[in-house]
Amino acid sequence: MGFGTWAWGNQLLWGYQESMDSELQECFNLALKNGINLFDTADSYGTGKLNGQSERLLGKFIREFEGPIKSPDDVVIATKFAAYPWRLTSGQFVNACKSSLERLQIDRLGIGQLHWSTANYAPLQERVLWDGLVEMYAKGLVRAVGVSNYGPKQLLKIHGYLASRGVPLSSAQVQFSLLSMGDEQMELKSVCDSLGVRLIAYSPLGLGMLTGKYDASNLPNGPRSVLFRQILPGLESLLSCLGSIAERKGKTMSQVAINWCICKGAVPIPGVKTVKHVEDNLGALGWRLSPSEISELEAAAMDSPKKMLQNIFQTA
Numbered sequence: 001m002g003f004g005t006w007a008w009g010n011q012l013l014w015g016y017q018e019s020m021d022s023e024l025q026e027c028f029n030l031a032l033k034n035g036i037n038l039f040d041t042a043d044s045y046g047t048g049k050l051n052g053q054s055e056r057l058l059g060k061f062i063r064e065f066e067g068p069i070k071s072p073d074d075v076v077i078a079t080k081f082a083a084y085p086w087r088l089t090s091g092q093f094v095n096a097c098k099s100s101l102e103r104l105q106i107d108r109l110g111i112g113q114l115h116w117s118t119a120n121y122a123p124l125q126e127r128v129l130w131d132g133l134v135e136m137y138a139k140g141l142v143r144a145v146g147v148s149n150y151g152p153k154q155l156l157k158i159h160g161y162l163a164s165r166g167v168p169l170s171s172a173q174v175q176f177s178l179l180s181m182g183d184e185q186m187e188l189k190s191v192c193d194s195l196g197v198r199l200i201a202y203s204p205l206g207l208g209m210l211t212g213k214y215d216a217s218n219l220p221n222g223p224r225s226v227l228f229r230q231i232l233p234g235l236e237s238l239l240s241c242l243g244s245i246a247e248r249k250g251k252t253m254s255q256v257a258i259n260w261c262i263c264k265g266a267v268p269i270p271g272v273k274t275v276k277h278v279e280d281n282l283g284a285l286g287w288r289l290s291p292s293e294i295s296e297l298e299a300a301a302m303d304s305p306k307k308m309l310q311n312i313f314q315t316a
Contacts, residue, residue, distance in 0.1 A: 001036060002040055002268075003270065003272045003281070004040045004041075004271040005039060005271070006042075007272075007273045008041075008054040008057050008058075009054045010046065011050065013223055014222075015221065016047075016050070023273075027272045029065060031282075032065060040202070041055050041077065042055075042082065043080070055103040055104050056103045059103060062077075062104070063105065076110030076111065076143075078173075078200070079109055081093060081115055085122065087129070087132075088125060088128060089132075091132075092132070094135045097109070097141050097142065109141065110144065112137070112145050114129055114130075114133060114145075114146075115149070116314075117149065117154050117315040144168070145168075145170060146172060147172050148202075149174060149314040149315070150188075152187045154316065155195075156191060169195070169197050171198045171199070171267075173199075173200035173201075174188060174200075175203045175314075177261065178206070178238060178298070179206035179209060179238075180203070184316075189265070198267060199265065200267045200269055201261045204258050204261045204270050205254055205258070209228060210239070210242060210254065210257040212239060212242065212253040212254075214232060219232075237300045237303050238300040241296055241297055242257060245296065245297065249287070252280055252283065255281070255284040256289070256297075
């Protein structure tokens with residue numbers, strides 16, 4: 001398991017304030033002390049003047065961590081580079097990587113990821129971005145390369161292209177949870193397995209819908225409430241199943257939902273904003289759902305009338 005940092009700097013969706021930074025640093029420290037060393041971020045994380053704030057905070061927390069970090073590679077930072085329309089050359093994409101390294105104040109990233117594919121709207125740009133990943137890897141700016149929001153067909157294409165350039169594709173990051181286990185996501189997981197690519201699961205808690213904290217009369221603040229209002233009323237069966245299994249296991253619903261991802265062979269990266277989030281998420285480790293419990297959860301998930309909306313950036 002790793003942790004996601006989308007909320008770090010995002011005022012619009014997650015209500016970030018700079019006063020939260022001290023607790024975010026506690027989150028980082030607690031994670032590292034408990035063996036969690038994968039942190040996912042992006043050069044676009046942070047709203048308005050706070051763009052890049054997630055990376056800046058991670059860099060600060062790494063520098064100020066008082067525990068044993070023997071090597072910079074002990075902390076694996078996975079950054080996603082946005083496929084902005086003005087990034088039209090491989091050199092510009094490499095410069096995006098260098099800017100991220102500068103914000104993080106580290107010499108090399110754990111994983112450099114293409115945030116989304118442009119195949120659906122700017123196919124010519126796609127090859128340029130792939131070449132950028134190749135150059136980052138060749139220059140030693142990243143230990144590994146990955147992609148995000150790629151469907152199975154595009155994943156096969158980029159895997160083949162990178163292989164032809166001598167670059168292994170290490171990871172594919174997609175929305176993957178009990179709320180987004182449709183045919184395409186499960187096909188993608190099968191393709192990842194066949195290629196030896198690790199699937200990184202973002203939003204493993206469905207933006208919070210699988211935590212059991214919310215219902216139709218208790219919605220989160222901000223834009224999430226619109227989505228929750230549409231989907232939550234149809235989740236009674238799934239949430240009831242999660243709650244029942246959680247009670248039997250002596251776990252929380254969040255821990256069960258995250259453990260399902262782990263049992264499917266994915267690396268979940270739940271977002272964390274508070275120490276309580278970290279402590280709860282850590283409880284998803286060190287045990288496994290039984291095959292019958294997995295089947296029970298998946299049957300309840302399939303019966304849910306509404307699922308998470310697919311990310312508009314995900315390709316086929």
